[in-house]
Amino acid sequence: MKIRAINIIGEGELATKLKELVSKADFKVIASELTGDYARQAADVDLVLEVAPEDIAVKKRVFKSCDAKCGKETILATTTANPWVTQLAKATKRPEKVIGLNFTKNPFEEKYLVQIVRGLQTSDETIQAVKEFLGKVGVTAVKLEENPGFILDRVIASIVNEAAVMYSSKLATKGDIDSMMKVCVNWPMGPFEFADTIGVDKVVEILESMSQQLGPRYQPCFLLRKMVDAGWLGKKTGRGFYLYS
Amino acid sequence: MNFENIGGMKMEVKKIAVLGAGIMGHGIAQVCAQAGYQVNLRDTKDEFVETGISKIRKFLGGSVERQRMTQAEADAILGRIKGMTDLKEAVKDVDIVIEAIVEDINIKKGVYKELDQICRPDTIFASNTSAQSITEMAMATKRPDKFIGMHWFNPPQLMRGIEVITHDKTSKETLDIMVGLCKKLGKEPGICKDSPGFIVNRLIQIWYNEGLNMFDEGIAEPQDIDTALKVAYNFRMGPFELRDMVGLDVALASTGTQYRELMREQFRPPRCLIMKVKAGDLGRKTGRGFYEYKSER
Numbered sequence: 001m002k003i004r005a006i007n008i009i010g011e012g013e014l015a016t017k018l019k020e021l022v023s024k025a026d027f028k029v030i031a032s033e034l035t036g037d038y039a040r041q042a043a044d045v046d047l048v049l050e051v052a053p054e055d056i057a058v059k060k061r062v063f064k065s066c067d068a069k070c071g072k073e074t075i076l077a078t079t080t081a082n083p084w085v086t087q088l089a090k091a092t093k094r095p096e097k098v099i100g101l102n103f104t105k106n107p108f109e110e111k112y113l114v115q116i117v118r119g120l121q122t123s124d125e126t127i128q129a130v131k132e133f134l135g136k137v138g139v140t141a142v143k144l145e146e147n148p149g150f151i152l153d154r155v156i157a158s159i160v161n162e163a164a165v166m167y168s169s170k171l172a173t174k175g176d177i178d179s180m181m182k183v184c185v186n187w188p189m190g191p192f193e194f195a196d197t198i199g200v201d202k203v204v205e206i207l208e209s210m211s212q213q214l215g216p217r218y219q220p221c222f223l224l225r226k227m228v229d230a231g232w233l234g235k236k237t238g239r240g241f242y243l244y245s
Numbered sequence: 246m247n248f249e250n251i252g253g254m255k256m257e258v259k260k261i262a263v264l265g266a267g268i269m270g271h272g273i274a275q276v277c278a279q280a281g282y283q284v285n286l287r288d289t290k291d292e293f294v295e296t297g298i299s300k301i302r303k304f305l306g307g308s309v310e311r312q313r314m315t316q317a318e319a320d321a322i323l324g325r326i327k328g329m330t331d332l333k334e335a336v337k338d339v340d341i342v343i344e345a346i347v348e349d350i351n352i353k354k355g356v357y358k359e360l361d362q363i364c365r366p367d368t369i370f371a372s373n374t375s376a377q378s379i380t381e382m383a384m385a386t387k388r389p390d391k392f393i394g395m396h397w398f399n400p401p402q403l404m405r406g407i408e409v410i411t412h413d414k415t416s417k418e419t420l421d422i423m424v425g426l427c428k429k430l431g432k433e434p435g436i437c438k439d440s441p442g443f444i445v446n447r448l449i450q451i452w453y454n455e456g457l458n459m460f461d462e463g464i465a466e467p468q469d470i471d472t473a474l475k476v477a478y479n480f481r482m483g484p485f486e487l488r489d490m491v492g493l494d495v496a497l498a499s500t501g502t503q504y505r506e507l508m509r510e511q512f513r514p515p516r517c518l519i520m521k522v523k524a525g526d527l528g529r530k531t532g533r534g535f536y537e538y539k540s541e542r
Contacts, residue, residue: 142469183406
């Protein structure tokens with residue numbers, strides 16, 4: 001199965017970026033909006049890339065409509081950061097052709113990492129086809145089994161949570177914790193800088209999802225919850241662990 | 246840095262003793278001498294002292310070759326370092342003792358008991374431990390207010406961060422002097438209360454364990470986990486690569502210590518690490534760990 005034509009469904013920054021990325025690689029790209037007749041526009045493509053808001057009901061609707069209109073071979077991919085691939089597959093009659101392609105933007109450079117998320121029913125052929133596709137697009141991809149937090153969110157949310165425990169128990173200041181991780185073991189950012197970049201609300205969401213599925217050791221530190229209550233969500237609100245002007 | 250305390254007493258650090266001329270000790274002595282301090286470098290045997298000093302000479306020689314310093318500067322630095330085996334002589338008249346001996350709490354406590362009796366009463370004791378309790382060592386002396394942790398990273402000549410570890414009885418003056426010393430050495434201090442793993446080894450353990458646990462849980466392969474962290478966030482190495490580099494036996498020992506002391510699930514040694522060590526696959530040094538290193542052997 002070769003991917004030649006792609007339909008990117010959704011609005012927003014990521015959708016725009018993806019259109020740009022894929023167009024550069026010489027694929028036929030159709031951009032659809034969620035308010036339009038996206039399923040009909042998706043009828044003749046090889047890959048549907050859903051970039052809808054993080055709302056499972058909205059995403060299920062997209063998958064269901066596309067499943068009804070697309071050719072039998074079309075792969076349906078979600079960009080969700082949530083472990084919803086298997087759930088979305090259930091909204092279709094082609095569970096083996098449903099897959100997750102989660103794009104993470106590198107905060108330092110203009111590049112992306114793709115996490116290829118394999119749902120319970122995703123076939124090897126589907127994985128192979130998206131791997132080839134991503135290779136032509138020129139982005140680095142890694143593969144994982146569907147699981148809360150995927151690879152990146154799980155690691156980053158966990159270090160933020162432990163750092164928040166250390167800071168709220170007054171072992172060290174947040175500035176010293178961040179700087180030591182950078183100068184002693186060459187981390188690109190300290191844990192609190194990661195939190196402010198990703199969003200404290202998002203960190204709490206990831207931790208909650210992980211603590212439900214993987215156990216209480218992922219329960220968010222109470223400091224993080226208080227910060228969400230106070231609206232200190234990070235760079236996007238001007239204040240998180242640090243102040244931004 | 247302001248070295249004055251409320252009483253107007255002034256402690257200016259001039260002379261430092263470094264105990265232990267091994268991997269950390271010789272590097273620490275070099276950094277101190279480079280910053281202009283007189284250094285007594287002491288180890289238990291002449292050959293250990295000589296090895297340490299010859300490593301310093303080699304390092305400085307390299308710096309001269311790369312034109313980072315002149316031969317005269319290198320000579321002056323070496324001239325400030327005195328190697329010796331006699332403990333009494335080494336700590337006579339020093340303002341700070343930096344201890345970088347073997348990581349054994351009983352040996353360390355024994356040395357501190359002796360130091361407490363032979364050192365000037367105002368001499369500060371700084372331990373370069375990464376794993377032992379500062380509080381426990383401080384209580385082996387009659388000067389817990391002058392006891393502090395000074396955790397360097399390997400190699401000391403190049404790594405810029407130093408964790409400064411306080412315990413309940415460390416005085417403000419001792420802390421101020423230590424922070425001032427770190428800055429004079431050109432290092433960046435981070436202050437942390439005495440606790441297992443301090444800042445860096447505790448947080449990096451979480452990073453390692455989450456990575457390794459995902460492999461244990463069948464979620465992803467080491468290479469995919471390493472690549473994800475490097476490409477998405479610019480970590481220089483992934484957890485599996487770094488574990489292989491440091492050595493899986495060393496990794497298992499440090500994870501085990503933290504798990505026992507912090508008693509939290511997050512620190513439990515991952516199964517894959519235990520099994521690799523059982524199998525004798527200890528990382529780069531044995532040619533195989535999470536990855537294969539055939540060509541490098």
